[in-house]
Amino acid sequence: MSWRRPRICMLTARGGSHNAFRCGIYEGEDVLLDIDDVDLICLKPGRVSQLRQSIQQRIVWHDFTRKLVSVNMAFESVRLTKEYDLFIAYFPLVRDLIQVPAVRGWKDYCRTSVCWIDEIYVADIPKLKNWFPALSSFDHIVLGYSGTAAAFAEAIKQPCHCVPVGVDAIRFSPYPRPLDRVIDVYSMGRRSEALHRVLLEFAAKKDMFYVYDTFATSITEIHDHRQHREMLANLMKRSQYFIVAPSRRHSEEEEETVNQTQVAFRYYEASAAGAVMLGQIPYCETFDTMFNWQDVVIEIQEDGSDVAEAISTLAAQPERLLEISRRNAMEALLRHDWAYRWKKILDIVGLEPAPQLEMRTKRLKQLAEQAGNG
Numbered sequence: 001m002s003w004r005r006p007r008i009c010m011l012t013a014r015g016g017s018h019n020a021f022r023c024g025i026y027e028g029e030d031v032l033l034d035i036d037d038v039d040l041i042c043l044k045p046g047r048v049s050q051l052r053q054s055i056q057q058r059i060v061w062h063d064f065t066r067k068l069v070s071v072n073m074a075f076e077s078v079r080l081t082k083e084y085d086l087f088i089a090y091f092p093l094v095r096d097l098i099q100v101p102a103v104r105g106w107k108d109y110c111r112t113s114v115c116w117i118d119e120i121y122v123a124d125i126p127k128l129k130n131w132f133p134a135l136s137s138f139d140h141i142v143l144g145y146s147g148t149a150a151a152f153a154e155a156i157k158q159p160c161h162c163v164p165v166g167v168d169a170i171r172f173s174p175y176p177r178p179l180d181r182v183i184d185v186y187s188m189g190r191r192s193e194a195l196h197r198v199l200l201e202f203a204a205k206k207d208m209f210y211v212y213d214t215f216a217t218s219i220t221e222i223h224d225h226r227q228h229r230e231m232l233a234n235l236m237k238r239s240q241y242f243i244v245a246p247s248r249r250h251s252e253e254e255e256e257t258v259n260q261t262q263v264a265f266r267y268y269e270a271s272a273a274g275a276v277m278l279g280q281i282p283y284c285e286t287f288d289t290m291f292n293w294q295d296v297v298i299e300i301q302e303d304g305s306d307v308a309e310a311i312s313t314l315a316a317q318p319e320r321l322l323e324i325s326r327r328n329a330m331e332a333l334l335r336h337d338w339a340y341r342w343k344k345i346l347d348i349v350g351l352e353p354a355p356q357l358e359m360r361t362k363r364l365k366q367l368a369e370q371a372g373n374g
Contacts, residue, residue, distance in 0.1 A: 006037040007351075009084040009110060011103055013096060014225065016045035016075070021218040023225040024265050025092050025118070027168050030226070031338035032088075035357040039084070043102050044076040057095045060130050075102035080109040086349055087113040089138075094120055097134040107137060112349050118144035118165055119247075121260050122151045132156050140348055145262050146285040163344050164286050165265055169337035170363065172233045172272035173329055175370045179237050184208040185311070186235060186275070187243035189218060189266065195243070195304030202308045211235065236273035240321070241311065244270060244297060246282035263287050268336045271296070274329035274371070276321060278310060293331050295324045322374075330371035333364045 014026050032038055080103065087110035089100055094117055106113065115138040120128070125148075135141055135156055143149050146162045153160040185199060185208060196212065203210035222228045236242060247262040261282045270277050277297045281287065291297075298314065300307045314321055339360045346353055 006039045007085040008036055008038045008088060009041060009080065009106065010038055010088040011041045011099060013043065013099060015042040018221040019218065020220050020222050020228060022092055023222060023228050024165060025090060026225040027229050028166060028338045028341065029090065031168055032342050035339055035342060035360050036354045041078055041103055043078065043099055057098060072101040075099060077102050077104055079104040080106055082109060084110045085112070085351060086110060088116065090116040092118045094128060094131050097131055100134055112139045114138065114140045114142055114345060114349060116142040116163065120145060120148050120152060122148050123260065125151055125155050142345065142348065147260050147262065161348055163341055164263065165268060166336050166338040166341040167268040167272045167332065168229065169272045169333045170367065171229065172236060172269055173333060173367055174237045174274045175329060175367045181238055181240040182209065183211050183235065183239040185210045185241045185243065186239035187212045189213070190245065191243065192245070192302050192304065195302065195307060198304030198307055233273065236269060236275055239275045241278050242270040242275035244277045244279035246280060267291065268332065271328040272332035272336060274325040276314065276324050278307065290335055293327055296328065326371050326374055330368045333368040333371060337364050339364065
């Protein structure tokens, strides 16, 4: 079968939004560029784009007309002139929908369309009505959180699918050449301050190498998203233990999420890197179905009261540590690469995968076999 090149048109914010928390999404876009025939629409922000984006986002929340979400106020317009089988807009946050009006003609030139938004909680839905008109033009709505899809579908009167985030499992995998795990404990992003203090004391007492953030990393602007992801992968592949916690579980956010638990990016990344995950299990459908292997997370208290004991116990079992590392890396290669997520998107819209996707899947299976064999 011959493939029309390109057959997919994908909108990206990488031209103007450089926050670290977006880099995982950009990595997912890069994988699609490698496994299919894609035109990437990289929006160019106007001179005062950041200010206009902020203003428009604030206005939309209070816009009783529900029309401003469909107005391009902050980006240089792009008009499509070629036909595509699929238009994709993949965003981490619902407020990113203000980018869509900058792409003119996509409904006329794209046979079908997908809007994929990663982070929406059930508690958010009543506040999002002004954003619904931006979704009505899409043929398929995809959300990253399993606990939200049904409620969101009822709210917008349109079917919603759940596809969680992924990871470039080839980039993050320690195989085929596992490295020495010279970092004893690595913690990044949101954290429990009580746990952090315990780890600081324990690391000093045991002369351990504890790596942690000293600034708000998620909102920090990065120079190059690929270099950022490469650095993160290299750190994780050299870490024995990695601290994990469910998305937005800290006390100041409990009312915001109404205790909805979701799987954070870090579970995908740490497992792919073959790190031993220490933390809490996010009890939700996604974790139950996609992380259902032995010792996937070694559970500890949020306050860190038992973390020293957990690390000491594991350190006395080197064979178990190695087995956990191998299993995490192997399962991530078989379950969590972005290729599997894009295959799901193609299934939703009824497109056959391109040969490049099958080639990547074969490579993932080869690395998984190496991980399984040690």
